[in-house]
Amino acid sequence: MNRIEREDALELDRADRLAAFRDRFVLPEGRLYLDGNSLGALPRATSDAVQRVVSAQWGQDLIAGWNAHDWIGLPQRIGAAIAPLIGAKPDEVLVCDSTSVNLFKLIAGALLLRPERSVILSEPGNFPTDLYVAEGVAALRGGVRIDLHEADSIAEAIDETTALVLLTHVHYTTGRMLDMAAITRAAHAKGALVLWDLSHSTGAVPVALNESGADLAVGCGYKYLNGGPGAPAFLFVAEALQTQIRQPLSGWMGHDSPFAFEDSYRPAARLDRFLCGTPSVIGMAALEAGVAQFRDVDLPALFAKGRALSALLVRLMGERCAGFGFQLASPGNAEERGCHVSFRHADAYPVCQALIARGVVGDFRAPDRLRFGMAPLYTRFADVFDAVAHLETVMRDRLWTEPRFQLRGRVT
Numbered sequence: 001m002n003r004i005e006r007e008d009a010l011e012l013d014r015a016d017r018l019a020a021f022r023d024r025f026v027l028p029e030g031r032l033y034l035d036g037n038s039l040g041a042l043p044r045a046t047s048d049a050v051q052r053v054v055s056a057q058w059g060q061d062l063i064a065g066w067n068a069h070d071w072i073g074l075p076q077r078i079g080a081a082i083a084p085l086i087g088a089k090p091d092e093v094l095v096c097d098s099t100s101v102n103l104f105k106l107i108a109g110a111l112l113l114r115p116e117r118s119v120i121l122s123e124p125g126n127f128p129t130d131l132y133v134a135e136g137v138a139a140l141r142g143g144v145r146i147d148l149h150e151a152d153s154i155a156e157a158i159d160e161t162t163a164l165v166l167l168t169h170v171h172y173t174t175g176r177m178l179d180m181a182a183i184t185r186a187a188h189a190k191g192a193l194v195l196w197d198l199s200h201s202t203g204a205v206p207v208a209l210n211e212s213g214a215d216l217a218v219g220c221g222y223k224y225l226n227g228g229p230g231a232p233a234f235l236f237v238a239e240a241l242q243t244q245i246r247q248p249l250s251g252w253m254g255h256d257s258p259f260a261f262e263d264s265y266r267p268a269a270r271l272d273r274f275l276c277g278t279p280s281v282i283g284m285a286a287l288e289a290g291v292a293q294f295r296d297v298d299l300p301a302l303f304a305k306g307r308a309l310s311a312l313l314v315r316l317m318g319e320r321c322a323g324f325g326f327q328l329a330s331p332g333n334a335e336e337r338g339c340h341v342s343f344r345h346a347d348a349y350p351v352c353q354a355l356i357a358r359g360v361v362g363d364f365r366a367p368d369r370l371r372f373g374m375a376p377l378y379t380r381f382a383d384v385f386d387a388v389a390h391l392e393t394v395m396r397d398r399l400w401t402e403p404r405f406q407l408r409g410r411v412t
């Protein structure tokens, strides 16, 4: 097989039916942005959308905005727009709070549904907030243990003591994608519930929550959904569970009749019971603009492009960066991973910084991973080619050894 040249990557971009979607985003000149899996790019429509909410709606209509612009309906409205991306019904998805807070509500809700069971199963190396929040909920309920099993053996570890299986569908470092349907089936066979963290999946890979029989899910708004830094998150509760499950953050917005101002909490009939407080309208306006970018996208084509981008990266790394000490830390088969790919390297941190200094933005994940995320809505095949070419230069010329690249910021 011939080595891939830049012209080949350009040809892939010319043949890409989704190429025009890139124009919907603000992507600074001279920057190769391969970190949309951590913070998605700014859609061109967002500034106006936010400006409209601030100046025309809040500024002019003040409190009337809640009804006049249906601010109060934002959690359901954006949830319904996310639903097709994750194989859910419109009334099964709600936008609210952060992913961590939504994990708390759903983990607690799951434990309330399985009061006689004492185990939450997850995998070691799951995204920390998932494990930390599970610990917090377990401590509150008491008598609950968190058992960690490698993903390959998790299905066998499920038994009659398992209340909840808590997993991230696409792993935040390795990008490994788990078999949602098989694990959910194994959990249900033992009477356990499953909660999927879709933070690195939504908008990047096909997700079929209902087809898989999934019970519960959460996900971030600021990654592939392009909702902006700290954007509100979403949660999913399968229709069949919505009237049974309760959650402990029983704020007034989850009340059956918030504006009746009753003294006692009565949960809303269905999914709205997962709301807690007032929606963050400005943040939601940005997220709504981000999610709207998917409206007329051919999703199977988008997901195929994501796989092709990550496959190109892995191939180019083999062709141009073999011998520099990188080890693929993601599944080799694009069908088994999300849209990001990680490589282990002893000097991953300074290498990442040296790349950033050249305008190639990937990220470092402790202790030793260099991670590149390809957002199929706006990443070009040529970006992947150019990023690997820069990496080859950084390694060949040992540019990463400069002392300034060793300095660590608070956020890596």
Ligand SMILES: Cc1ncc(COP(=O)(O)O)c(C=O)c1O
Binding pocket: 098, 099, 100, 101, 127, 129, 130, 168, 172, 197, 199, 200, 220, 233
């Ligand atoms: C799998 C996963 N879950 C959750 C989060 C974040 O949760 P939060 O937005 O609450 O910080 C991230 C990324 O930060 C993540 O990768």
Ligand SMILES: Nc1c(O)cccc1C(=O)C[C@H](N)C(=O)O
Binding pocket: 037, 038, 039, 172, 173, 411, 412
């Ligand atoms: N949420 C983040 C933040 O507030 C600062 C820096 C990065 C993040 C992230 O989203 C990290 C991301 N979940 C990850 O997979 O590493």
